[in-house]
Amino acid sequence: MKRFIADECLVGGAQSSATTNELFQAWEKWAANEGCLSMSMITFGRALDAKGYPADPKAYRRPRRGICLRPPGFGKSAGP
DSSP states (O other): OHHHHHHHEEEOOTTOEEOHHHHHHHHHHHHHHHTOOOOOHHHHHHHHHHTTOOBOTTSTTOOEETEEEOOTTTTOOOOO
8 A cells, every 4th residue: 555655646735635436446557567466445445544544524425635646647757
């Protein structure tokens, strides 16, 4: 989870938010490319809770505040 957050997410922004589903879909793609073991969305959500990104139960679609997906190409080097 720590590597996924470092590689694929932006954290700490006051306006940052993403739903568990959005994050989980990105996790599944990332995990397949990295050779990581899969997990259920419930287990994934609990891992996000443990990392300090709980779902907001009062907001529409229950976003997780303080974490969002990186825009495509954000922070990636162009390569050789």
